[in-house]
Amino acid sequence: MKHPTPRLLHCGDRALVIEFGDSIDPALNDRVLTLDQLVAGERIAGVSETVPTYRSLLVHYDPTIVGHAELGAKLLALALVEGVPVPPGRHWRVPVIYGGEFGIDLQAVAERHNMTTQEVIARHSGGNYRVYMLGFLPGYTYLGGLDPALATPRRQDPRLETPAGSVGIGGVQAGIQCIAAPSGWHLLGRTPVRTYHPHRRPIFLIEPGDHVTFLPLPASEWEALDRAAERGEVVAELIEG
Amino acid sequence: MSVLLVETVGPATSVQDVGRTGAQRYGLTTSGAMDRVSLAVANALVGQPSGAAAIEIGPLGASFRASRGAVRLSLSGADRAASCGGRAAWINESAFLAQDETLVVSAARSGVFSYLGIAGGIEGEAIYGSLSVSVRAGLGSPYPRPLRPGDELTVGTAAADAPLTRFKPQPIESGPIRVVLGPQDDALTPEAVALFLTTEWRVSPRSDRMGYRLEGPKLLHAHGYNIVSDGTVPGSIQVPGNGQPLALLADRGTTGGYPKIATIISADLPRFAQMRAGGRVRFVVIPIEDAQQEARRFAAMLAEIPGRVETLRTFSHRRAERGQTATILRDSRVNAKEWENRPAD
Numbered sequence: 001m002k003h004p005t006p007r008l009l010h011c012g013d014r015a016l017v018i019e020f021g022d023s024i025d026p027a028l029n030d031r032v033l034t035l036d037q038l039v040a041g042e043r044i045a046g047v048s049e050t051v052p053t054y055r056s057l058l059v060h061y062d063p064t065i066v067g068h069a070e071l072g073a074k075l076l077a078l079a080l081v082e083g084v085p086v087p088p089g090r091h092w093r094v095p096v097i098y099g100g101e102f103g104i105d106l107q108a109v110a111e112r113h114n115m116t117t118q119e120v121i122a123r124h125s126g127g128n129y130r131v132y133m134l135g136f137l138p139g140y141t142y143l144g145g146l147d148p149a150l151a152t153p154r155r156q157d158p159r160l161e162t163p164a165g166s167v168g169i170g171g172v173q174a175g176i177q178c179i180a181a182p183s184g185w186h187l188l189g190r191t192p193v194r195t196y197h198p199h200r201r202p203i204f205l206i207e208p209g210d211h212v213t214f215l216p217l218p219a220s221e222w223e224a225l226d227r228a229a230e231r232g233e234v235v236a237e238l239i240e241g
Numbered sequence: 242m243s244v245l246l247v248e249t250v251g252p253a254t255s256v257q258d259v260g261r262t263g264a265q266r267y268g269l270t271t272s273g274a275m276d277r278v279s280l281a282v283a284n285a286l287v288g289q290p291s292g293a294a295a296i297e298i299g300p301l302g303a304s305f306r307a308s309r310g311a312v313r314l315s316l317s318g319a320d321r322a323a324s325c326g327g328r329a330a331w332i333n334e335s336a337f338l339a340q341d342e343t344l345v346v347s348a349a350r351s352g353v354f355s356y357l358g359i360a361g362g363i364e365g366e367a368i369y370g371s372l373s374v375s376v377r378a379g380l381g382s383p384y385p386r387p388l389r390p391g392d393e394l395t396v397g398t399a400a401a402d403a404p405l406t407r408f409k410p411q412p413i414e415s416g417p418i419r420v421v422l423g424p425q426d427d428a429l430t431p432e433a434v435a436l437f438l439t440t441e442w443r444v445s446p447r448s449d450r451m452g453y454r455l456e457g458p459k460l461l462h463a464h465g466y467n468i469v470s471d472g473t474v475p476g477s478i479q480v481p482g483n484g485q486p487l488a489l490l491a492d493r494g495t496t497g498g499y500p501k502i503a504t505i506i507s508a509d510l511p512r513f514a515q516m517r518a519g520g521r522v523r524f525v526v527i528p529i530e531d532a533q534q535e536a537r538r539f540a541a542m543l544a545e546i547p548g549r550v551e552t553l554r555t556f557s558h559r560r561a562e563r564g565q566t567a568t569i570l571r572d573s574r575v576n577a578k579e580w581e582n583r584p585a586d
Binding site: 009010011012013014015017019022023024048049050051052053054055056058060063064067068133134135136137138139140142179181196198203204208 | 262263264265266267268269270368377378379380421422423424425468469470471472473474476477494495496497501504505506507508529532533535536537540
């Protein structure tokens with residue numbers, strides 16, 4: 001590992017970053033989520049919110065309440081605490097309609113890897129994915145655990161608009177995109193699940209550290225599920241245990 | 242409640258307050274006013290809390306009519322001409338808009354964003370404590386998008402005997418925009434960091450509430466331009482593959498995959514956000530200790546704004562309806578010098 005001990009970095013005068021490394025690695029992400037949990041438990045005066053990512057924790061704070069030196073020392077000490085159990089996370093089964101108008105890149109991805117579309121669907125939906133982080137856009141869920149045989153470099157020419165609910169792959173990552181946005185990822189399918197729905201409670205479904213598997217469904221199911229999701233139903237299944 | 246009707250409006254005009262916090266871990270950005278100081282001044286002029294929702298007006302003009310009831314409002318931020326029911330209205334003052342009168346603001350002469358403060362506030366449904374419009378997230382109230390002609394905002398009704406107020410701004414600071422280096426300045430070559438700090442950058446016309454693109458020499462990365470995504474703040478200066486810096490602002494993504502060479506200090510964000518396309522900007526590094534000192538000074542300055550609002554005169558609805566307002570305001574505007582030296586009453 002490039003940084004065996006965590007690095008403390010300034011992100012301006014109102015945020016600190018604790019960086020554990022610079023790669024996509026479940027062990028690194030475990031350390032991020034553990035620190036996130038410890039910081040939440042400490043209720044440090046002046047800390048307003050935290051943003052866990054693959055390999056770092058960003059801590060927003062108010063410098064009129066706590067200075068960078070005091071907070072930095074506290075965060076570094078918490079980052080070095082050992083033996084803290086990693087938060088277990090929950091396990092979601094997320095329905096996906098693959099291919100056709102729902103996944104416009106499925107055919108091309110299959111051809112690229114000399115597979116049938118059925119094989120791509122089986123490999124993609126068969127994975128047990130870890131939610132590394134949410135970021136960039138509301139509800140955008142970054143997943144690790146893609147079958148390496150499906151790894152596909154991002155598009156050279158990112159699309160200016162891709163639909164809400166797109167389920168795609170980019171490099172070795174998989175993702176669920178909640179709102180329409182530009183994207184350079186390959187779109188395999190769409191889910192009716194709203195990882196973000198401002199008029200539902202909870203507004204956000206999935207937490208960093210949760211797990212996701214995909215359930216392929218026929219296109220005929222789309223309309224009813226999409227309507228239910230729009231009304232505020234979860235439509236993803238929470239698997240116990 | 243009164244109703245304020247949007248008659249004409251240019252781009253980038255939307256309801257904004259101090260922004261939303263608490264959901265950046267889910268990818269929901271803060272949004273909020275691009276210039277927090279001017280938002281606070283506009284609010285203080287009409288007795289609203291410093292971070293309350295106001296109308297952020299983009300660089301072009303706009304007009305608003307009090308289509309039901311009277312409205313007391315204020316204007317702060319970018320310098321521009323304005324009139325209220327045909328009477329001249331002024332930046333950093335409050336004014337009274339009787340029913341069926343129209344507030345007209347022209348395009349900004351300098352700066353970008355103005356704030357229209359409204360006594361009694363704007364009615365809407367807060368999400369994560371904020372009415373701020375975020376187009377991408379589909380959030381904002383009463384409209385989850387920039388304002389359009391025909392939109393109606395339910396707002397506070399002007400109280401009888403509402404005071405007219407003014408605020409004397411402190412001189413605008415000039416000089417380079419101050420930054421703290423990092424968090425990924427080591428992802429660029431030392432020459433690129435030096436070049437970043439010696440270049441006079443040009444603000445690109447392809448700039449918006451998400452961020453301001455800067456044009457100048459190409460900054461070179463030490464080892465590739467992709468990093469594994471991590472968190473951003475307003476003021477994060479990313480350097481993407483084309484080597485042209487992008488300063489992230491109110492509507493930024495919460496995480497990003499490009500190295501961040503430096504971060505604009507929070508106290509300088511309002512000044513930076515008021516820079517126009519084509520404007521020139523330099524950056525200077527200050528130590529984190531100085532940046533935090535500036536943040537504390539900035540917070541104290543924001544807190545003092547309401548106490549620095551002067552009351553000009555008390556004003557009654559009835560008098561306004563009889564049409565005597567115009568006389569009062571005209572009389573007090575005959576001579577700008579005389580006006581400046583006149584004691585507040």
